[in-house]
Amino acid sequence: MNFSKYLRFAVVGACALASCKGGPPTATKPGKYSSTTGLEYNTEEGQKVADYQGIPEGPGLIFIEGGRTVLGSQEEDVTMTHDNIERTVTIASFYMDEAEVANIHWLEYLHYARKDSSEEFYQSALPDTTVWARELSFNDPYVDYYLRYPGFRYFPVVGVSWLQANDYCTWRTAKVNEKLAGDGDDSGSSSSGGGGLFKRKSKNAAPDAAEGADGDGKTRISIENGNTLPNYRLPTEAEWEYAAQALIGTQETGNENQENKRIYPWDGRQVRNPYGKSQGTFLANFKRGRGDYAGIAGSLNDGAMITEYVYAYPPNDYGLYNMAGNVNEWVQDIYRPLSFDDVEDLNPFRRNGYLDPAEKYDKKGYQSLIDDHVRVYKGGSWRDVAYWLSPGTRRFMAEDSATAAIGFRCAMINAGSNK
Structure with a gap:
């Protein structure tokens, strides 16, 4: 040289x-x-x-600024489970759907499942509409009408299992990134949207949809291009609880101490709006007491006998709707009563196969309902009393089961930034 x-x-x-x-x-x-x-x-x-201007805007998502919080039940433990004791953790910033996934969104999913995938998968994606059927009540019309009648379009989808909700997240990731890649006109970053997008992954496998890879590895959207989004997924229990707390609304400027806590996703210790023209109205869709789902005609309380419009009731301080009531929501975590004690204090998450093994729980002897296939759900529903509206309460159900009181919303990491 x-x-x-x-x-x-x-x-x-x-x-x-x-x-x-x-x-x-x-x-x-x-x-x-x-x-x-x-x-x-x-x-x-x-x-x-590649040129990069920051993470693309994900449809339906709200930015949740992370930070330190105290997770755990703020209410008296009336069920005596002692399974969510208070502890201090830090949650990284992330994104979450502003509202629950609605019937119209699930029908869109079914449309593409039928168009692009096998009949077998389409059948597996159908919600269980019979969750509305009850032996001693006449809810039969909801079996036929709730999912597909246009008036229910923006009511939360129900009858969806945890496994089905995860499949939806995988499909949504692939479809959104397919569109983003197409909008960017990036050569070599097309995605067919074909049947491979709908193949269910094993229960413990890491999702690969963020890379836009189909099930057969035929096409790929490159992460390095920066024109695609990370995975849509179910939020972790800690993320969900943190987002429901919405403590950003209780912070004093320049004061790092958290001086005010919340029992519910709103201020105060009551379930009615204490302010303005809406004073006295209920802030969520829940069951007030035995037999009281909506109040008295002419002066209804929450106004909803079953589920309600996903944008009904005031949003919390993050802008999230129905983080209490309407429907419970699936989260990623497997259920263990000692999760609060076992998990990390940064982005805590309970996954399969680590600590507290299922063998310790006598499910075969009918002394327990816990195994590696039960998942946590949170938030309370139209069918629950106010106790379950508190973000710290938690319950569990088998991942392949569904009810008329459980739906879900998606979340996403905030890639490449702490803000």
């Missing part, structure tokens, strides 16, 4: 290391040259570094 060529390389390298103008390199402004080698990006032999 002659001196002039060496000098030119050294100058380029020094310029890259110092970033010359505009300060140090960032994810959105990485510069033309590597800050560690001085080699030029996006040449025939150089590394390809």
Whole structure:
């Protein structure tokens, strides 16, 4: 290498290391040259570094700023389960659906499942509409009408198991990223939306939909391009509880101490609105007491005999609707009564196969309902009393079961940022 060529390389390298103008390199402004080698990006032999303007906007999502909180039950433990004792944790920022997944969204899913996948998978994706049928009540019309009648379009989908909800998240990720990649007109980043998108993964497998890979590995959307979203998924129990608390609304400016706590996703210790023209109205859809689902005609309380419009009732301080009442919501975690004691204090999550094994629970002898296939659900529903509206309460059910009182919403990590 002659001196002039060496000098030119050294100058380029020094310029890259110092970033010359505009300060140090960032994810959105990485510069033309590597800050560690001085080699030029996006040449025939150089590394390809795609333009990146930040994570694309995910349809339906609200940003949830993370931080420190105290998880656990804020109510008296009337069930005597002692399974959610208070503890301090930190939750990273993430995204969550502003409302529960509604019937119209599930019908969209069924449309593409029938169009792109096998009849077998389509049948497996159908909600169990018979969850409305009761031996001693006349809810039979909901069996036929609740999912498909247009008037119920934006009511929360129910009759969906935890397994079905996970399949929906995988499909939604693939479809949204297919559209984003198409909008970006990125060569080699197409996705067929075909049957592979609908194949159920094993219960403990890590999802690969963020990469846009179909089940047969035929097509791929590159993560490095930055034009796609991470996985839509069920929120962890800790994320869900943190988002329901919405303690951002209780913070004093410049004061890091959390001086006010909430029993419910709103201020105060009551379930009625204490302010303004809506004073005295109920803040959630729940069962007031035995036989009282909606109040008296002419002066209804929550106004909903069953589920309600997913945007009904005031949102919490994060902008999330119905984080208490309407329907319970599935979360990712497997259920264990000692999760509060066993999990980490940063982004806690209870997965299969770690600590507190299922063998300790006598399910075969009918002394327990706990095994590795029961999942947590949270939030209370139209069929529950106010106790279950508190974010710290928790219950569980088999992952392949469904009821008329459980739905779900999706979440997503906040990739590449702490804000």
